[in-house]
Amino acid sequence: MKVVYEGGDEKVAKVYAAYMRGSPEHMVEFVESLSGSPSIDEKWVLIISSQFGCPVRCRFCDASIFYRGNLTAEEMLAQVDFMVRRRYPDGNVPAKKFKVQFARMGEPALNDAVIEAMLEIRRRYRAPGYMPCISTVAPAGRDEWFGRLLEANRKVFRGWFQLQFSLHSTDQKYRDWLVPIRKWGLNEIAEYGERFYVGGRKVTLNFALSPGARVDPSVISEHFDPHVFALKFTPVNPTVRAEENGMVNVFTEREADRYVFLRELREMGYDVIVSIGELVENEIGSNCGQLVMRVHTGT
Template sequence: MNMSEPGCGVAPSSDARAPARGGSGVEVLRVTGEPEVAEVAVLRFRGDDRYCVETVDGLAPPQPRARKWIVNVSTQFGCPVGCPFCDAAQAYAGNPTAEELLCQVRWALARHPEHVGTCGKLKVHFARMGEPSFNDAVLEAIARLPEEIPTPGLWACVATVAPRGRDAWFARLREVKERSFRGRFQLQFSVQSTSPADRARLTPIAHWSLGEIAAYGARFHASGDRKVVLNFALACGVEFDPAVVASRFDPAHFAVKITPVNPTARGAEAGFRTVLRSERADAVAAARDALLARGFDVVLSVGESGEDRIGSNCGQAVRVARPAVRPAPIS
């Protein structure tokens, strides 16, 4: 489905297979998915296949859009991190501008204008393709969101692997949150494992230790805020020790989210299998109970089967839309 988006200058196309073109340099290459779960758009900027992103117009079933609406924004063209289970690790082509980030938001909002001002919780996730902290424009885009979407239901969310060398970015993120999103901001660290060796393999760039994440998160979380989320996408053979989590993190500031490793082409190539849909699922339940006993809020988020069926996991839509651009090899 292509439609007019005045904020981005995207015009509707008469051919559903053809890109919708607009004067501001953004094209809608394709939109796929299921409206009752999520629809993923591949947007091309600057008239060049290198500058493609995925943007998701999603729901949180069974909640209706009027109650909760989730817009996922890509923060980079491709991703330089290279996680071995993620299809976004394709040829990296740099960063979108703040305007290109907001254009993704406008694309989703223009599809359901009747809900923009009245949605109970409209969450803009900077959590699709790319590592948000590698793009300074993400901070500008977050700061501009309240003006773009003047509604009390607006939330902003950032998911990050906590790269080293970006301390100034994270300090500014806290400032933006304090200024514009107190009580309406969700910060998630993609931790993946409690083992340093496993974390190095799963997130193959220099990143903060668990202790550094704990120190920053405790500063970031203020009274009335959502707790900082520690996300573990658990794969078979990857260490997850609730005792390590409890020894490093304070449940007053942190919650734990356990998710599956979603099926992707790179994940299959590397032999990843998710724990949550395996014979070890009972062990995850035991770990959850151990964390609950230590005072942590714990969420087992398996997700909708439709998300796997429609190929809405990170990087999959761009991989299909531009097959000539090959993913990075798995080392």
């Protein structure tokens, strides 16, 4: 792996772009972030790519500009290793919460090697705070992969694991437009989440709130038990694809109050997280796929 770009701010987030397999065709980006915590010893979050580009083509995501297949487990580990060794050459990571998110470029459930990489990180470093995180749109036809993930959580991570489903809307038609692949419906996600949850971190449903996205609290409560599922709402940041599709929706925490359904959902007993992220992250190109695009086009 050859790192060809490094930018950002140590105190907020750093982004990297790297060539794999000796070729700019196989470019990835990865990020390290303090995620709002005051110190790296409290919380350190690594966000890595699992595919070269992404075949899913979500309407707001620049990672889907190209697609060149899956990374191997070693290629995923190379990203982690780069960020860990530059700070902790001995592989001892002291952070109380050391999250590794398979959430940058690529849909992790489409790559068999993700689970192997996730388990290997646990073996490779002395990192008591290690918590893997999977963000997925729940592609159809990947039941075996999801079965292995469930087993890893039950046997190895035992709830010290963050599973996130990117739903974005409760309206199936809109979801289909936004995330244009075959995927699980709300029933399947609910049923799997209930089996997955063994205590610890609740399964999170992510909603990137684009202007057209409908979020109906009654649909959520019909499917998802608030004892098992938490809800996370984020803005849609100004990526190239989000701008093209008129989906940019940036708001502050206070402005999020205008969404009445957030209050309703809280009243229904859900943990509701409004995650704004750092505006600085937008400026340093820390949104999915933006960096690779910039490095490719030289902007």
